[in-house]
Amino acid sequence: MKEELYTIPVNEALEQDGECLFCTLNKKLEADILNYILGPSYMEEDIRGETDKLGFCKKHYRQMYGEQNRLGVALMTSTHLKHVRGELKSLLDREAAQKPAKKGLFKKADESGSPAQEYLAGLEDSCYACNRMESRMKSYIGTFFHLWKKEPEFIEKIKNSKGFCLEHLEMLLREGKNRLSDAAYAEFLSVIAPLEMKQLDALQEDVDWFIQKFDYRFKDEPWKNSKDALPRAIQRLAAIEVED
Ligand SMILES: [Zn+2]
Ligand SMILES: [Zn+2]
Structure with a gap:
């Protein structure tokens, strides 16, 4: 897969001369993503589809709530909640309909969690903002090594960075x-x-x-x-x- 090159943000972050190039990039990325999802884009269907499914992690819920766009957060929360209720209900209903497994001989084979429990556990690590940041970070790493291989001035800049x-x-x-x-x-x-x-x-x-x-x-x-x-x-x- 070809990575997109982001030479401008990488060079700009380097110019900020922070404690860590990638922390500088991450901070900007996080702010951009939160602005983006709390901006007019929360009405865009494909993004809403993703936030409905993924929700947000603790840190990003806290950050979004702090951003003062309560309507934007409420709209996303409402449709995510609707999605979670639907999933959870069908998983719990299915589980309730199952006959209890006989304990005893085969007890060991049934040690995996229930589907509802597994769904909830997955939801804890699920975050639309984290996902986006992670995928953009991968591109930044690609750009870093691209510049490292191709541009001697970039190596000099890194040498003079923190x-x-x-x-x-x-x-x-x-x-x-x-x-x-x-x-x-x-x-x-x-x-x-x-x-x-x-x-x-x-x-x-x-x-x-x-x-x-x-x-x-x-x-x-x-x-x-x-x-x-x-x-x-x-x-x-x-x-x-x-x-x-
Ligand atoms: Zn860092
Ligand atoms: Zn997150």
Whole structure:
């Protein structure tokens, strides 16, 4: 399958010089998707069909509710609820109509959950926004490696960036192994590893200085780079942005 190339958003995100290129991309993507689904598009049938079926995860329900477009959220919630009620009723009815399996000899064979329970479990992980973000993220990774292979300036830009959070570093190492030849992967690593370690070392210093500043003997010392060291460290470690 050919991946779409998104060189503009990738280069734009790189210019923002955030703590992690992919976190920057993700944040923009999430905002765009929420705007999109709460904008006029909630009336478009194909999208509504998908949100009806998939619903949203906890995080995205919370975000959408916070966006103040209560009518948009209510419309989507109403039709998703209708879809869930229909599915659940037929699964529960079917289950109620089944004869209870004889316990005993064959008890072990019947350990899978009931269809209704499995449907509900699947619904917990189901989210229209997460799905869209995931598929766009795949394209961004494709673009990243496309630029890496084709444009030496891109490699320079990465060298001068702040590197990646641990979650996205893991993703890059995994994807790099899959997408690059052994020699190209070794070269990739020779750029990414020192970049990442340098950033992590600096971050350690900043967090430790932040801690020192709590000591009254250091209270008049300059903050250096440590004022926002804690949120930066949390983003680096957990790929989340925390705000005051
Ligand atoms: Zn990240
Ligand atoms: Zn979600």
